[in-house]
Amino acid sequence: MSRFNDYHERRNSSSIxxxxxxxxxxxxxxxxxxxxxxxxxxxxxxxxxxxxxxERLKHPVFGYTFPNDEVKKALTNWYETRHQWTIDPSTILFQQGVVPAIATIIETFTEVGDKIGMSTPAYPPFFNVPIAQQREIVTADLTEKDGAYAFDFGVLEELFQSGIKLYILCNPHNPAGIVWSREDLEKLVQLCIQYDVYLLSDEIHADILISKNYTPALSVKGADQAKILACIAPTKTFNIAGIHAAMIVAPNKDLYTALDLNAQAHGVLSLNIFACTAVKAVYTEGAQWLDELLSYIKENMQYVSDELNAIDGISVVIPEATYLMWIDYRGTGLSEQDIMQRLLTKGRLALDPGTKYGEAGRGFLRINVACPFETLKDGIARFKHALL
Structure with a gap:
């Protein structure tokens, strides 16, 4: 029996x-x-x-700490082995999370009133963080056909021509689960070089690969000529978001120095003692667990696909990455308000409404399938009941 079948009660545990x-x-x-x-x-x-x-708790002193060479080696070995990406340890800056890293990058390299570009639908903090920093959001919709998304590079270049200072990429993409191809990333990097735009690449979902290998933005042709900052973390991979740990990879020395000065200006320390312990442990010995997880998630996704695609007006594709699925309900004729009302009051099921990811997400719902199979079956039964 899979270890992932076990149910763990999470209510009343301060779980968001x-x-x-x-x-x-x-x-x-x-x-x-x-x-x-x-x-x-x-x-x-x-x-x-x-x-x-x-093991660390056996030592009774919990003083100031730092990510030592063993922590960095565990991290770099993981990316070299898992993704054939060689990361120079001297280019890594540690952060409390990817969203704080995004906030730090935007604050460091843009000014109030600057334009921040992204392709939609997009992860909500991509909107919320720049707006809170008084930046202007400029978007270009991805093209979509039968649940498959792609860049329209003509439209994307118009976005760059509008004068954006920084572009936020999600690689792999959340919410649609796309693993961007090396060719697409090279085209995007060339646009960043041509229009002198910073590229912030959120790569937190890089390990949750369903059907396609991921290409790090910093590994593509032309990356050494561009102003690229990659955000990575073990938190999605190993379900440890409550242990705050993330990294910015900044090979460009000028960018690294600017981020380091920003951290000093805000008095930002590095990872706490338990985060250092966690990062080293999961990146050193977590591979087998992750392989088993991916197999389990794939089976969950196949079940969701089989069940939901049998419902009139509902369409869902198995994503290339993430443990999230993007449900197309446009064929039902229901509005977002109607379907959310049905799900919450009749089905007693909480999913993400598509417009949470921008107007381009209207007509879609996001569902998280990283749960025990019996929980998933319950959720799909609730979804069906809500549409009766």
Whole structure:
């Protein structure tokens, strides 16, 4: 029996996913609602993580710490082995999370009023963080046909011509689960070089690969001539978002120095002692756990595809990456308000509405399938009941 079949009660554990739905969905009683929305797995972290932290707890002193060479070696070995990406340890800056890293990059390299570009649908913090920093958001929709998304490079170049200072890429893409090809990334990098635009590449989902290998933005032709900053983390991979740990990879020395000065200006320290322990443990001994996880998620996705594609008006494709699926309900004729109302009040199921990812997401829902199979079956039954 798979270790991922075990159910772990998460209510009343200060879980955003399970205990904060009242605020998110503006519903007073969510005790009977099944949450399948935020990108947070319902699986325990790899046992090697608990073992490592328990071992560290045996030492009674918890003073200031730093990511030492062993932590950095575990990280760089992981990316070299898993993705054939050689990362120079001296180019890594540690952060508390990818979203804080995004905020730091935007603050460091853009000014109030500058234009930030992205392709939509897009992860909500891509909008929220720049807006909070008083930057202007400029978007270009991805093309979509039968659930498959692609760049329209003509439209994308118009976005660059509008005077954007920085472009945010999601690679692999959230919410549509696209793994961008090397060819697409090279075209994007050339646009960044041509129009002197910073490229911020959020690569947090790089390890959750379903059917296609991922190409790091910093590994493509022309990357050494561009102003690229890649954000990576073990948190999505190993379900340890509550242990805040992320990294910015900045091979360009000028960019690295600017980010380092920003950290000093804000008094930002590096990873805490347990985050250092976690990063080393999962990147050193987490590969087998991840391989088993990916196999389990693939089976979950196949079940969702089989069940939902049998419903009139509903279409879903198995993504190339992530543990998220992007449900197309446009064929039902229901508005977003209607389907969300049905899901929450009749189905007692919490999914993400598509417009959370921009207007380009209208007509879609995002579902998180990283949960025990029995939980998934319950969620799909609730989805069907909501549409009756």
């Amino acid at each position: 996913k399970w205990d904060n739905m009242s605020e998110i969905y503006n519903i007073p009683d969510t005790s009977s609602i099944l949450p399948m929305w935020i990108a947070d797995m319902d699986f325990p972290a790899p046992p090697v993580l608990a073992d490592a932290i328990n």
